[in-house]
Amino acid sequence: MQCLMCNRVISTQLTLAQILNFGPIIEKPICDDCAAQFDYLKYPICSGCGKQQLSEDLCADCKMWQIKNDYLLHNRSLIAYNDATKQFMQQYKFSGDFRLRRVFTSPLVDLIKQMQPDLVIPIPVNEYTWETRGFNQVSGMLGDITVNPLLQTVNQNRHILQSHKKRQERLLTKQPFKLALHAKEEIKHKNIVLVDDVYTTGRTLYHAANLVRQCSPEKLKSITLAR
Ligand SMILES: [Zn+2]
Ligand SMILES: [Zn+2]
Structure with a gap:
């Protein structure tokens, strides 16, 4: 492979345990x-x-958001946005190599589970x-985690161009998202975790968080692969 x-x-x-167990060999x-x-x-x-x-x-970005908004989004990320991450994102996201979705699934799923979201x-x-x-x-990176697509895009060209800006x-x-039908009822009083691939300025996640907060969640946090 x-x-x-x-x-x-x-x-x-193969380790001796794998040989003796005849278990499935998980390929990296x-x-x-x-x-x-x-x-x-x-x-x-x-x-x-x-x-x-x-x-x-609080870092400079967070101080800015705290002044701009009346709240601070609690975000946790897995890895730094270094050259390897850039290369990974280029191949996975922009070249569309779907096979790479499994590389970070296990630690990302662990991070999400720690937050115990509804x-x-x-x-x-x-x-x-x-x-x-x-x-x-x-969603591709999240393995068996059930995702709830309660946010949708509104402007066709804006979000894709975000990475070139x-x-x-x-x-x-401007706000690139809108709430899906029934989002208000579904989100109300629930623990929500938003997930994105890269946290750069925080702009995208704060747009999403602003909408989710309109639906009165119990808690709202976010997770990204890279920061
Ligand atoms: Zn290699
Ligand atoms: Zn910060």
Whole structure:
């Protein structure tokens, strides 16, 4: 079997337990060298967005959001947005390599379960992305977790272009989402976790959170793969 990122052959070394159990051999999607390129976030982290830093104080982005909004979104992320993450996102999201969806499923699912949500709402992709990519890269990574698509996109061209925008332009984007039918009833008094792939400025998640908060959730947090 080949590594999905560098294409090198991964040799499967069976342990004695695996041989004796005759159990299924779980194949790794990427090799150990590629896996070692990802930086798992370590404490201390920003108590707001989960970015790794030198203290638990709010980072500059979170301070800005706190002034702009009357609340702070509690976000936790798994890995740093480094070169390996960029390459991974390029191959998974923009080249649409669906096989990569399994690489972070297990730790992401663990992170979500720790938050004990009633509903998991993925950040939606617009119709254009559906047509070209054919899948939602966020839901794709979540394995057996049941997702509730209670947010939908409104503007066809805005969200896809978000990744090509400069920081200032991103912060100014208008609300790209709307609530799905019955979202208000479903979200009311529930523990909600929003999931996205990358937390960059926080703009996308705060747009989503603003809508969810209109539905009176009991709790609202978010999780992203990268920060
Ligand atoms: Zn590799
Ligand atoms: Zn922060």
